[in-house]
Structures are given as C-alpha cells and as structure tokens.
Amino acid sequence: MLTPQEDAVLYRLACRLVERFFDGYRGQIRYLPATSQMYSFLAYARNYSPERVMDEFVRQQRLRAEKSGKASLRAWYGALEQDFRHGQLAKFVESQLSSASESMFRAENGPEQDRDKRKQLMARYYPIYARHIVSHYLYRLACFEMGLSGGEN
C-alpha cells in the first residue's frame, strides 16, 4: 500500500507528463491515443510487471505509430518509455532508494539486490502511476474536446 505522500508525488508526476504532451500537440486531436488504447495500457499496468508493460505494449505501440507516420502518437509512447527508464518516475524511484533506510539496505546487499529493490519499488508504483496518467489523460481529452484548457487539477 502506498503512503498518501507517495501517491501525491505520483499524481503530480503523472499530471505533468500528460500536460507536457498536450502542450506539445495542441490542435491535432486525431493523432492522440484513443481512449481504448489508454484502457489497454491501464489493463497491462494492472496485470503485468512494468518491464512487460514497456516491452509488450508501450514499445509495440510506439513502433506501430512510427510505421504509420503518426508523430504525436509516437511521441506519446516514447514519452512513456523515456519516463519509465530515465525520466521523472525513474528519478523518483531512485530518490526513494537513496533515502536513509534504503542506503543501509544498499550497503548491506550490493548492486544486484539494489536492482531488485528498484524493480520492486517500480512494480509497486507503476499500476497507480498508470491509473493517474490515464485519468488525467481522459480529463485533458474531455477539456480538449470542449475547447477548454485543463491544467494540473
């Protein structure tokens, strides 16, 4: 179970990710991911490990978007991948690992178990993070469709 503070950070990061994407693609709604794709992403995130979500869903969708020449779709899935590997979510997981108690764990157990711990943390965060992403995406889509701006609500 996540603490309310962890959840609040994940919520803010998810909103920021979606906001950045929408800011970059104003006026091109036909190339945005369909809501069905977002629900598929959510289902993957709920049922599989984050690595599997990336390999079997996000990367596949990005490659498909590349082939069909839909730049904004490719950018969306690229942003999800980047976020997971080196972006804000990865940094948050890293910051949690390097907190005081985690440092003790690191010293005792070495880099291999450090990797395992990172994996565990990511697996704990990702389903909730994905839910925040999808919810905020749907909200922005609703605002976009109505011609209204959304913001990090």
Place this chain on the structure above:
Amino acid sequence: MLARQIDVYAEMDRFLDEQWPKSRGRGEMLYEVFGGRESTGMSQMRNLQNIVVTAPRFYDIADYIKNQMGKEAEPDTRPDRKSTRYWTRTINGALLGTLLLNDLDALLDKAHELAESYPESDPYNLALYLARGWIRQIMAEYLYQRALQEE
C-alpha cells in the same frame, strides 16, 4: 496528543460549516445536471458518494471524476451526444467535473494549511475527512432538491 487531534477535527468541522452555502449550490447544480432519475442521476451521485467515502487515498476521488469525464470524451459525434453529457456539461464556462476538481483542490489547500498548524497530522488524511464532509453536504442538498421536484 488526543486534545490536539480533537482540535484539528473541530477546526475542520468549522470549515465545513462555513462551506455549507457553497456545497448547497453544488448540490443544486448537480441536481440540474444529473436529474433525479434512479437510473441516471441517483446512480451517478451514489457512485460519487461511495468513492469519496471509501477512497483510501485522496487522489482516488480526483481519478474517479476525471475518468467519468473521459467516458464522455470519445471524439465521435453521435447525434445523441448532447443528452449524454453530465460530467462534461459546461456551466458558466467550465466543465462540471472541473468545478468539482477545483472544490477538491480547495479542500486539499485547507488540509495543507491545517497540517502546518498541526504537524502531527497528515494533510492527505485531513483532506479525505474534508472531502467526506463535502460530499455529505452536497448529497443532502441533491436529495432535498429531488424530494422537492417529486412533490
């Protein structure tokens, strides 16, 4: 410690009392949008109330409202779309869902403010308490409006 806890809850109750006129307005607005039919309005309101009362985390409530808005946002244009808009109905230039999200933001701001005076309290748990008071007030007004219309 217990006395401090009682203080913070008393402050939240006072805040909720002050918010009553605003919540009343929201309840009326929700009745106008959702109507009182069991299959539409009542079920939407009951689901919202259920989420607010049972949510383990504050942002579960925001996620729920955003999802409901998103369900109405499919970019297809069916002729009956207008009649199926509830959460994305425009009211004074803003979407209904956005107005509710703004209310939640205001509750969270208050919770953060209180948590500064009561550092032993968690602002997100305080915000959940405020949200439960908020939905109680809104639901009471919604049901009152429903009763008036049915007379």
